Amino acid sequence: xxxxxxxxxxxxxxxxxxxxxxxxxxxxxxxxxxxxxxxxxxxxxxxxxxxxxxxxxxxxxxxxxxxxxxxxxxxxxxxxxxxxxxxxxxxxxxxxxxxxxxxxxxxxxxxxxxxxxxxxxxxxxxxxxxxxxxxxxxxxxxxxxxxxxxxxxxxxxxxxxxxxxxxxxxxxxxxxxxxxxxxxxxxxxxxxxxxxxxxxxxxxxxxxxxxxxxxxxxxxxxxxxxxxxxxxxxxxxxxxxxxxx
Amino acid sequence: xxxxxxxxxxxxxxxxxxxxxxxxxxxxxxxxxxxxxxxxxxxxxxxxxxxxxxxxxxxxxxxxxxxxxxxxxxxxxxxxxxxxxxxxxxxxxxxxxxxxxxxxxxxxxxxxxxxxxxxxxxxx
Numbered sequence: 001x002x003x004x005x006x007x008x009x010x011x012x013x014x015x016x017x018x019x020x021x022x023x024x025x026x027x028x029x030x031x032x033x034x035x036x037x038x039x040x041x042x043x044x045x046x047x048x049x050x051x052x053x054x055x056x057x058x059x060x061x062x063x064x065x066x067x068x069x070x071x072x073x074x075x076x077x078x079x080x081x082x083x084x085x086x087x088x089x090x091x092x093x094x095x096x097x098x099x100x101x102x103x104x105x106x107x108x109x110x111x112x113x114x115x116x117x118x119x120x121x122x123x124x125x126x127x128x129x130x131x132x133x134x135x136x137x138x139x140x141x142x143x144x145x146x147x148x149x150x151x152x153x154x155x156x157x158x159x160x161x162x163x164x165x166x167x168x169x170x171x172x173x174x175x176x177x178x179x180x181x182x183x184x185x186x187x188x189x190x191x192x193x194x195x196x197x198x199x200x201x202x203x204x205x206x207x208x209x210x211x212x213x214x215x216x217x218x219x220x221x222x223x224x225x226x227x228x229x230x231x232x233x234x235x236x237x238x239x240x241x242x243x244x245x
Numbered sequence: 246x247x248x249x250x251x252x253x254x255x256x257x258x259x260x261x262x263x264x265x266x267x268x269x270x271x272x273x274x275x276x277x278x279x280x281x282x283x284x285x286x287x288x289x290x291x292x293x294x295x296x297x298x299x300x301x302x303x304x305x306x307x308x309x310x311x312x313x314x315x316x317x318x319x320x321x322x323x324x325x326x327x328x329x330x331x332x333x334x335x336x337x338x339x340x341x342x343x344x345x346x347x348x349x350x351x352x353x354x355x356x357x358x359x360x361x362x363x364x365x366x367x368x369x
Contacts, residue, residue: 167302167323167330168337174297175334179290 009192013116013185033120036112040101069097073231080235081242088238091131095124096231103184103223107216115226116184118177125177128234136241147244176233183226187219294338295331302327 017029051066059067073093077085099115106113114120136144148165149158194215197208306323310316 163323163326164330164333167298167305167327168333170305171294171298171301171330171334174300175293178293178297182293 009189009196012112012188012192015117032112033114033117036102036105036114040098040105040114043105044097044101069093072096076228076232076235080232081239084242085235085238088235092231092234092238095128095234096227099124099180099230100224100227103227104220106184106188107219107223113184113188115180116188118181121177121181122173124230125173125180128176128237129173132237132241135238136244139242140244143244172237176230180226180230183222187215187222191215191219290338291335294334295328298331298334299324299327302330 015031015033017027017031018035019030021028021030047062047069048066051062054060054063056063070093073096074086074089076096077089077092081088102113102115102120105111106115136147148162148169150161150165153161191212194208194212198205198212201208302323302325303320306320306327309319309323313319
């Protein structure tokens with residue numbers, strides 16, 4: 001790419017160890033990615049703690065934001081799972097807020113977008129996948145195997161259809177994680193590429209600048225949308241695990 | 246004026262709200278703002294579903310091959326199974342079942358609707 005590497009549009013995704021920690025062969029360094037994750041956690045926690053403190057009947061600004069987030073996720077759960085879904089509020093709310101804040105912090109100039117790394121989104125999606133599978137197994141025991149047997153099909157076709165169903169099930173965490181990662185990666189790269197054009201084109205750089213402004217707005221929408229999609233798919237997977245069909 | 250009979254106006258507001266809520270198609274309040282991009286988002290999602298199942302199939306085939314020493318055959322078999330699973334994913338997605346596993350009818354229209362909503366809010 002670019003010679004110096006400092007003006008590459010992909011420079012923003014570079015992981016830099018801030019505090020190197022090596023345990024045996026494991027590299028557990030505290031990186032800029034970890035730093036932003038900690039910042040996200042601190043922001044989420046303080047939003048909820050500070051926001052919920054007044055406990056006013058007519059909420060102030062911060063309390064409104066906290067209540068909006070709470071109600072949004074609560075509605076999501078009752079829409080997709082129903083009454084039973086309330087038990088899974090903590091995990092869905094945590095995932096939603098973590099992804100949302102990861103996306104939003106990434107939009108701050110000179111910060112870092114940890115959701116633009118496939119390993120982060122895959123770890124999230126894979127934990128959801130494992131959790132949902134354990135939930136289904138705990139709920140239904142060996143009946144869980146019926147999940148993979150299409151009803152109304154003669155047993156002669158089972159050897160063909162069951163592997164297909166299993167592959168389809170295993171592809172869930174991949175499509176879930178790639179969706180979030182690709183959206184963030186593509187959006188941020190596009191922003192940087194067009195921002196680079198602004199200086200290259202001189203006076204005509206006004207046009208890419210206008211485009212970057214519009215694109216930034218769109219990125220805000222995508223930041224919310226992808227957190228929403230991630231949360232709603234988590235809800236749907238939980239629902240599938242609860243009500244096998 | 247408004248202060249003289251607040252209960253009445255509040256009640257009327259309540260009735261109006263109730264009516265507006267009934268008029269609104271269920272759950273359609275969110276996720277419609279991306280209507281313009283939904284065709285592109287839909288196409289992107291079809292590709293994603295196809296590829297992710299294929300990747301899983303190929304990975305399983307490759308690892309089983311290495312384990313059992315049956316070099317190309319299981320890879321080929323699972324490549325085909327993975328493509329089939331990808332098509333199955335797409336079929337489920339387009340028939341409004343989202344990422345559901347299993348052929349049975351969904352547990353209710355509410356869920357199917359939530360799924361289509363998740364589908365059309367997707368983009369890029």
